[in-house]
Amino acid sequence: MRLQIAAALAATLVFPAQAQDMTAPDYPETRRGGVVETLFGEEIADPYRWLEDDVRNSADVADWVERQNRVTDAYLEKLPARDWFAERIGQLYDFERFSTPVEKGGRYFYTRNSGLQNQSPLYVMDSLDGEPRLLLDPNEWAEDGATALSGWKPSADGTKLLYSVQDGGTDWRILRVLDVETGKALEDEIRWAKFTGLSWIGSEGFLYSRFPEPEEGEDFQALNYKQAVYYHRVGTPQSEDQLVYSTPDHPDYNHGAGVTSDGRWAIITSSIGTDARYEVHVIDLAARAEKGWQARPLVTGFENAWSVVDGIGGKLWVVTNKDAPRYRVLSIDLDSKSPEWAEVVPHMEQPIDGASIVGNRLILTYLKDASSLARVFALSGEEMAPIDLAGIGSVGGFTGRPDDKETFYSFTSFNRPATIYRLDLETGERTVFAEPKLAFDPDDFLVEQRFYTSKDGTVVPMFIMRRKDVADSGKPVPTLLYGYGGFDVSLTPGFSASRMAWVQAxxxxxxxxxxxxxxYGKAWHDAGRLANKQNVFDDFIAAGEYLKAEGIASADGLAIQGGSNGGLLVGAVSNQRPDLFAAGNAAVGVMDMLRFDRWTAGRYWVDDYGYPSKEEDFRILRSYSPYHNITPRTPYPALLVTTADTDDRVVPGHSFKYTAALQAADLGPKPQLIRIETRAGHGSGKPTDKAIEEASDIAAFLAYWTGLTPVE
Structure with a gap:
């Protein structure tokens, strides 16, 4: 049936050259099960539920994965631009890049990647002008390069380094400790840490968050409950770690720990989902010998966002959206007899995106139409001179302690990889700490921001990058549109080798x-979740229509891409407007909206999606769930679904089931394929060689179906 429909539609569709060789291949056979459930009076078929089983524990699923990859690999190998993108993306990755340095005990710690190293090694300098010394090289940890240094933090005196190891892309972390002077690893090893901070108490021990050890074979799928905060004393086994904070009566609560830079307070921040609604407890570490881990409530009720910036003595500074949907800064003196909140920096037009206290001043970063601003305030709230940034872009860093005289930050944009700056807080002088040497001139590319109108009249911003000669020509070209639209996540300008390759082409x-x-703060988030989720899809569809109407995207040359919640976005809009898009990449997406809350971290997402078990939410979820809304016998965009066998954030069963449903639906001559990576997880920690290979496959696939032929 699929071949008959392909033949009928081929005459009516416009294809790039040689399309007759790149139409949908013969897909591997996928067994259909008979699962049908009645949910709120509606019969819901789920014929591919068996694909939810963990590929590591199911021979049937492993066989399906192998057969799908064999077909996909054979197809991708034939793409005419694949080698070009592989070479160009590799060239664009090959530049020296640094993290922002962290100073502790007079030592400076930072990561540096020479260009094509799979993982970024960690270095230390004993002074700002000292010689770098290699501390950790994660490239030596695994033959396939898929074991990553996912986080690190030196102790306050710079003598020890706490770091976390991520193996094969999983969200689970292994914590270890290094002696900085000798570079030797200590015997400490912490297992089953997940969604954890790294917080030293002096140099003798640290706080971390962990879950109970899952049952054998369930570590990649079991729901995450009973997170607790523990204290580990260096040199002791994990079995002797002290329980610091837990809520056994509320196993669904999550708990993270931090310590103020002066070591006075441990801050326990609790959440119940993905929403910025927290409870905060504080532990007076100065009284720990007498009172132990006695937690004092600071904020209760899970009603607002509360983020402790830092503390000096008894005083804390906090960023909150209480009575301030775009956030403000408050302070409180916990040593006073009657502590009260005092406003330091009021609610402003732009939302606060980051905050730190360095050099006895508040450095706040704001978002102005999704681009960064950096403003400086006295600790009492008076505004000081802002920090000048180089136009449209994103800023990060500004870490340090209240008594520091310097801080470091990064600045990046679509056409500029991150440059690292050192800022002298006493003189205001800014110097370059590390600047990448590039194989292209950023000034050859136009980065602009436009505003378009969505279906309901809402004005939405959009960044666009093109070669200047392409923009000057005024001709429409194949265009790649990216989006996310969820969980209060802001998409800001940043450099991507694969995006730059697309534009260079x-x-x-x-x-x-x-x-x-x-x-734009809480209101923008609320307008795109729960009952308002359709606004997300309408905004993205309107973006595509705008790009075509304005002559930016060619008529048959619009591709779309998104990952995780953005993968859901690609799936949903492909169902709703298959005529608008030529091709799409749905990466590690949430595709079954009726069962997402049954695995690992999925239960947290009900804040944005709602509860499948509640009828009102079910009706909304059912209306846009990518897996459940594919329209059979309709010409669809060419779709490449990408996922990984070790993704324990959005389990790969989402993508497996969705792809099986696509391939069974007779969607015309364009291919519906899945690319399944091994030991790559949800994305973080992915080695450079795998990242380049995957990006090249995706770019070549999208380029073919949008008619993009690389031209120098």
Whole structure:
């Protein structure tokens, strides 16, 4: 049946050259099960539920994965631009890049990647002008390069380093400790840490968050409950770690720990999902010998966001959205007889995106139409001179202690990889700490921001990057549109080798700041979640229509891409407007909206999606769930679904089931394929060689079906 429909539609569709060789291949046979459930009076078929089983524990699923990859690999190998993108993306990755340095005990710690190293090694300098010394090289940890240094923090005196290891892309972490002077690893090893901070108490021990050890074979799928905070004393086994904070009566609560830079307070921040609604408890570490881990409530009720910036003595500074949907800064003196909140920096037009206390001043970063601003305030709230940034871009860093005289920060944009700056807080002088040497001139590319109108009249911002000669020509070109739209996540300008390769090839790249994100604060987030989720899809569809109407995207040359919640976005809009898009990449997406809350971290997402078990939410979820809304016998975009066998954030069963349903639906001559990576997880920690290979496959696939032929 699929071949008959392909033949009928081929005459009516416009294809790039040689399309007759690249139409949908013969898909591997996928067994259909008979699962049908009645949910709120509606019969819901789930014929591919068996694909939810963990590939490591199911021979049937492993066989399906192998057969799908064999077909996909054979198809991708034939793409005419694949080698070009592999070479170009590799070239664009090959530049020296640094993290922002962290100073502790007079030592400076930072990561540096020479260009094509799979993982970034960690270095230390004993002074700002000292010689770098290699401390950790994660490239030596695994033959396939898929074991990553996922986090690190030196002790306050700079003598020890606490770091976390991520193996094969999983969210689980192994914590270890290094002696900085000798570079030797200590015997400490912490297992089953997940979604954890790294917080030293002096140099003798640290706080971390962990879950109970899952049952054998369930570590990649079991729901995450009973997170607790523990204290580990260096040199002792994990079995002797002290329980610091837990809520056994509320196993669904999550708990993270931090310590103020002066070591006075441990801050326990609790959440119940993905929403910025927290409870905060504080532990007076100065009284620990007498009172133990006695937690004092600071904020209760899970009603608002509360983020402790830092503390000096008894005084804490906190960023909150209480009575301030775009956030403000408050302070409180916990040593006073009657502690009361005092406003330091009021609610402003732009939302606060980051905060730190360095050099006895508050450095706040704001988002202005999704681009960074950096403003400086006295600890009492008076505004000081701002920090000048180089135009449209994103800033990060500004870490340090209240008594520091310097701080470091990074600045990046779509056409500029991150440059690391050192800021002298006493003189205001800014110097370059590390600047990448590039194989291209950033000034050859136009980065602009436009605003378009969505279906309901809402004005939405969108960034667009093109080669200047392409923009000057005024001709529409194949265009890649990216979006996310959820969980209060703000998409801001940043460099991507694969996006730059697409633009160098002559295409346009667009990033739409659709509702559901945090670009304009709480209201923007609320307008794109729960009952308002359709606004996200409408905003993205409107972005595509705008790109075509304005002559940026060619008529048959619009591709879309998104990952995780953005993978859901690609799946949903492909169902709703298959005519608008030529091709798409749905990466590690949430595709079954009726069962997402049954695995690992999925239960947290009900804050944005709602509860499948509640009828009102079920009706909304059912209306846009990618897996359940594929329209059979309809010409669809060419879709490449990407996932990984070790993704324990959005389990790969989502993508497996969705792809099986696509392939069974007779969607015309364009291919519906899945690319399944091994030991790559949800994305973080992915080695450079795998990242380049995957990005090249995706770019070549999208380029073919949008008609993009690389032109120098």
């Amino acid at each position: 002559g295409g346009a790249f667009a990033l739409a700041n659709i509702r559901g994100g945090g670009e």
